[in-house]
Amino acid sequence: MSFSAEWSDRPAVTVCVITYNQESYIEEALESILMQETNFNVHLLIHDDCSTDRTPDIIRRYQKQYPDQIEAILQKENQFSQGVRIQGEILAPRVKTAFAALNEGDDFWLDPHKLQIQYDYMMANPDCAACCHAATQVSSDGKKTGFDMRIEFEPEDEDRDLEMPFLIDKGSKAPTNSYFYRAELGKEGFPEFYNGCAVGDYPMILYFASQGKVHFMNRIMSAYRHNAKGSWTRSWVIDPAVYVRTNESISQMLKKFDKYTEGRYHNEIKIKLNIYKFENLLTKRDLKGLKEEPYASLYKALPLKRRVRFQLSSRLRLLHGIKRKLDIKRYGGS
Template sequence: MITVSICCLSYNHEPYLADAIESFLSQKTDFSFEVLIHDDASTDRSAAIIKEYEEKYPYIIKAMYQTENQYSQGVLVDLVNQARARGKYLAYCEGDDYWTDPTKLQRQVDYMEAHPECSMSVHAASTVSALKKKVLSDVRPSVGDRDLTVEELIEGGGEFVATNSILLAKEKIEPLPEFFHRAVVGDYPLVIYGGLQGAVHYMDRNMSAYRVGVSGSWTQRELATVEKKGAHMQEIARMLDEINEYTDYRYDRSIRVTKERNELHLLLEQGRVAEAKKGKYREQYNQLSLKKIILFRIKHSFPNVARLLKAIRWGVSA
């Protein structure tokens, strides 16, 4: 019997894929798990690397190889991949990220088994530079273990918890609601829905790494310009409105605050500081640190400098 299905999406992850797969295989558990890898027609050697592991571990690694890129056609590839999951629990990690603690799955499953009211378990993680794995920051929603509230999950945004920290109870989240299927992203609405279906428990233990500065990543493709960020923000706002309706407006304040914060950040990136300082944005603007305000101004007035500073910090070419 399979207890955990590890869902891994891969697209042109050749330099990183072995790290991800090895981190799955290194898990020390007293239960069985499977690794479901979906390769979305990679143009590098990703598929070949996956096949090597699949041949070596045929009872653990189950791969899907697309001949045409599905994501570009609007297909929700994460749902395609996890539809074949046989596990009681689902874990997530993309092919350019990896886990850092061999006890990760065991710890999360033990907690979930002891707390059936829990729909999802998450934990602390690190953001690291793409190739050198230099630790840049921590994704740490709280100090100490505790359950996270739905309000926190909404207001925290898509980066509040690391996607590769998620372990969820499959029966509690299936079938997924319509707002998930229409969403422009998958992890943010998934975490919110997990909170609506049961407790989301946070473990204050760092057990995974999220790479930044990966060439051709979703962030680089979809959020490369202020215009793209604006379009993305509108899609997130639409999704939040649908969640508001779905929950009969129980979280209206959190959704309103989150939408206004996103709008404020976009105004600052566009250099519209006067608008950002007044009206409904005034309170949140006054809460911004001086450092953050300066960074927004650099992004707008000196975009090349902003890119250079980010590249230096991440250890990649500008």
């Protein structure tokens, strides 16, 4: 896809920030954007989804301090709970600069040259739709966990373009706060397959890759906060049912993406759909379903320790159910 010269000539970068009930983190997120050293102006577009804590007050303070740089949307009603995808339906169409960068209210950037590095690359590569980079993971209190979010290539320090089959299988392996894309891709919002999905980063990177090249920079320039209060990852770690519903939502997204791309990646998508179904069968302890192909073969491919652990937990669950039924009968229940 060739991108419009008119868009490339616009003012440089808008940073879209999505936040909800993140009073403990939002200042660090905003300061990490404001510290950026660039040879262009940076515009901040912040969306607060009707937070019930002090997050809106903090945003108002920053907006008052930087009135020419910060634009805030402070919702009176929560939009996400009504099925609205904030980035795709609200923020992306409002961006008037040539490029958009993403951050979330509980994450933060580390490298003061991050935006300049990504901007320079995109300007030098007009066929590139988006770029992303490696990040380090931190705990809810900001301490490094020792885990980095990066794509493992050989040699390890290599940057490279990410092909669609890889992205369908693995995602970008980079957090949303590393995304930097050509804003014209969102001028009319993102496609329907994105807006209907429970997660945003996966369908977004697939959309970018369907429009042009996606480039990965194997350089840590941001921090991703793992298991933060209010985060999506925390919700499915605590509640397996949320994990199952999320997998089902992603599966529906992939089916729509298959139609959007007119079946060009049908085989890769079919394999990924089988994997999501397999993960849900494991999560639900569905022994009957796991005996069917292709899930039986996927189960056999699991490490022995994980298979043993799964079998033990399934048997304990079965015994607990039998004991509960006997107790109900013993004490006259129904």
